[in-house]
Amino acid sequence: MRGLQPWARYGFLVVAHLLALGLGAVVLQALEGPPAHRLQAELRAELATFQAEYGACLPPGALEELLGAALAAQAHGVSSWGNNSEARNWDLPSALLFTASILTTTGYGHMAPLTAGGKAFCMVYAALGLPASLVLVATLRRCLLPMFSRLGAWVVVPWQLAPARAALLQAAGLGLLVAGTFVLLPALVLWGLQDNCSLLEAIYFCFSSLSTIGLGDLLPSHGSSLHPVIYHLGQLALLGYLLLGLLAMLLAMETFSELPQVRAMVKFFGSSDPLTAEDQDGILGQDELALGTLPPTAPASEQAPAC
Amino acid sequence: MRGLQPWARYGFLVVAHLLALGLGAVVLQALEGPPAHRLQAELRAELATFQAEYGACLPPGALEELLGAALAAQAHGVSSWGNNSEARNWDLPSALLFTASILTTTGYGHMAPLTAGGKAFCMVYAALGLPASLVLVATLRRCLLPMFSRLGAWVVVPWQLAPARAALLQAAGLGLLVAGTFVLLPALVLWGLQDNCSLLEAIYFCFSSLSTIGLGDLLPSHGSSLHPVIYHLGQLALLGYLLLGLLAMLLAMETFSELPQVRAMVKFFGSSDPLTAEDQDGILGQDELALGTLPPTAPASEQAPAC
Numbered sequence: 313m314r315g316l317q318p319w320a321r322y323g324f325l326v327v328a329h330l331l332a333l334g335l336g337a338v339v340l341q342a343l344e345g346p347p348a349h350r351l352q353a354e355l356r357a358e359l360a361t362f363q364a365e366y367g368a369c370l371p372p373g374a375l376e377e378l379l380g381a382a383l384a385a386q387a388h389g390v391s392s393w394g395n396n397s398e399a400r401n402w403d404l405p406s407a408l409l410f411t412a413s414i415l416t417t418t419g420y421g422h423m424a425p426l427t428a429g430g431k432a433f434c435m436v437y438a439a440l441g442l443p444a445s446l447v448l449v450a451t452l453r454r455c456l457l458p459m460f461s462r463l464g465a466w467v468v469v470p471w472q473l474a475p476a477r478a479a480l481l482q483a484a485g486l487g488l489l490v491a492g493t494f495v496l497l498p499a500l501v502l503w504g505l506q507d508n509c510s511l512l513e514a515i516y517f518c519f520s521s522l523s524t525i526g527l528g529d530l531l532p533s534h535g536s537s538l539h540p541v542i543y544h545l546g547q548l549a550l551l552g553y554l555l556l557g558l559l560a561m562l563l564a565m566e567t568f569s570e571l572p573q574v575r576a577m578v579k580f581f582g583s584s585d586p587l588t589a590e591d592q593d594g595i596l597g598q599d600e601l602a603l604g605t606l607p608p609t610a611p612a613s614e615q616a617p618a619c
Numbered sequence: 620m621r622g623l624q625p626w627a628r629y630g631f632l633v634v635a636h637l638l639a640l641g642l643g644a645v646v647l648q649a650l651e652g653p654p655a656h657r658l659q660a661e662l663r664a665e666l667a668t669f670q671a672e673y674g675a676c677l678p679p680g681a682l683e684e685l686l687g688a689a690l691a692a693q694a695h696g697v698s699s700w701g702n703n704s705e706a707r708n709w710d711l712p713s714a715l716l717f718t719a720s721i722l723t724t725t726g727y728g729h730m731a732p733l734t735a736g737g738k739a740f741c742m743v744y745a746a747l748g749l750p751a752s753l754v755l756v757a758t759l760r761r762c763l764l765p766m767f768s769r770l771g772a773w774v775v776v777p778w779q780l781a782p783a784r785a786a787l788l789q790a791a792g793l794g795l796l797v798a799g800t801f802v803l804l805p806a807l808v809l810w811g812l813q814d815n816c817s818l819l820e821a822i823y824f825c826f827s828s829l830s831t832i833g834l835g836d837l838l839p840s841h842g843s844s845l846h847p848v849i850y851h852l853g854q855l856a857l858l859g860y861l862l863l864g865l866l867a868m869l870l871a872m873e874t875f876s877e878l879p880q881v882r883a884m885v886k887f888f889g890s891s892d893p894l895t896a897e898d899q900d901g902i903l904g905q906d907e908l909a910l911g912t913l914p915p916t917a918p919a920s921e922q923a924p925a926c
């Protein structure tokens with residue numbers, strides 16, 4: 313592979329990713345296509361049966377109109393009915409959860425702005441809030457990562473491991489800690505509290521929230537039988553979970569991306585120039601900008617970390 | 620502020636963010652609460668009217684059961700009806716779009732796995748695919764960012780600006796380029812193609828996709844009147860948009876976070892130690908891990924960029 317041009321290596325990586333994308337699509341198609349098609353057929357049969365039995369009473373299209381209105385409203389998180397007539401969509405805990413899902417880029421979609429003003433505000437809020445969150449995370453990272461490093465070093469130093477192995481072990485440990493504390497534990501709690509939710513579904517929800525994918529297909533429902541206070545506490549707990557979980561995830565990602573093994577992989581697929589200082593930074597220093605078109609030169613005093 | 624303990628400064632930043640979260644929630648509550656409540660009331664009235672007019676024909680609960688089934692299916696992206704009876708949920712373009720929304724962590728949620736196997740596969744796929752995507756982006760970054768830096772430098776060098784101002788100008792330029800190419804232009808195209816979509820909604824959709832928030836409340840619908848081939852091309856275009864857009868966003872974020880002004884802000888809120896080398900890297904080098912609990916020392920040869 314080393315003999316290949318850099319562009320060929322980039323191309324290989326990109327093509328490999330596109331193939332992985334296609335593979336995932338094909339597998340999901342095989343897993344999900346038939347069940348979805350069956351569900352759709354069931355629904356249509358149910359609708360047809362309903363029409364056949366009671367269609368005589370109903371004016372043509374009345375049922376479709378009603379269903380259409382209900383479905384359109386649900387797409388924005390407005391439920392058509394509920395035993396709890398006081399259930400308000402945008403009560404403060406729900407609104408807080410929504411803004412947190414915006415700022416963490418999770419974006420469940422179980423609630424979404426209806427008005428043009430709301431949509432515009434969401435955009436401005438995200439455009440300002442996301443960079444601000446990045447600054448916050450960068451700041452907290454400077455405080456927390458050294459702590460983790462020292463903790464990890466304190467654990468592995470007695471074993472006299474090479475720096476690279478120690479880093480890998482520490483990253484693996486951090487990964488397991490994050491997975492345990494932020495996926496498994498909350499999933500177990502959720503599984504215990506929600507009666508109609510399997511452990512897999514609870515883990516799936518936690519994973520989806522933590523990775524900020526936020527599919528939003530599983531969320532504690534408005535019409536649940538939980539006491540309103542408990543429900544609101546649950547929403548606030550989810551809010552805290554999103555924020556803390558994202559911070560933990562970003563710290564873990566940072567640790568992962570700084571691993572010598574990962575750097576080596578990135579360097580391998582990247583440029584073929586023998587880079588030293590750029591291995592550390594990954595980006596040209598700002599002082600080189602002023603020098604215009606001069607090629608980047610690596611300071612002789614820096615050494616790349618041993619892989 | 621400089622006189623405050625580091626912890627006080629962290630605390631200030633965190634509290635400021637929580638206040639911003641609350642502020643966003645309150646504003647959205649004011650903007651969206653009444654319209655959502657009104658829509659809910661309208662729907663309930665419609666349902667009540669329907670029941671009153673035709674309730675005599677229908678057995679009690681039959682309508683609620685039908686509506687409930689339809690709404691539950693829609694939560695997983697299965698539509699109850701459609702003129703296009705060949706509309707398959709998990710056809711290849713849709714499945715590709717779904718896997719892309721997973722890998723970019725956008726997670727629209729307009730489609731979601733129904734089966735336990737599908738859910739488990741999504742988690743494994745994301746757990747493996749997201750780190751791989753990070754490696755890909757890091758690799759492409761090494762190739763693309765120097766190109767942008769040289770381009771930007773070529774533009775600003777004639778103006779003889781200080782490095783910090785040049786960096787700010789370059790970052791602003793990159794931001795505008797990304798916003799123009801990846802938000803405004805696609806939004807205009809979408810606005811032109813979709814007849815029931817305002818320009819604001821198109822911009823809102825592009826912004827939501829690009830930032831990976833992915834609320835999923837606005838998506839080209841299955842039941843649209845577009846020719847199937849055009850619809851599938853649109854899905855593939857959206858797929859490409861998600862992938863390229865995310866790459867552009869991450870590059871822009873990287874440029875933003877490397878700005879001297881941002882570093883100064885992070886340094887200001889961060890530790891009070893006079894850091895020099897850490898300003899460049901933001902993280903302890905791996906070689907310091909092996910040295911265990913020794914405090915980080917900055918190599919004397921490196922200089923922090925002038926702010």
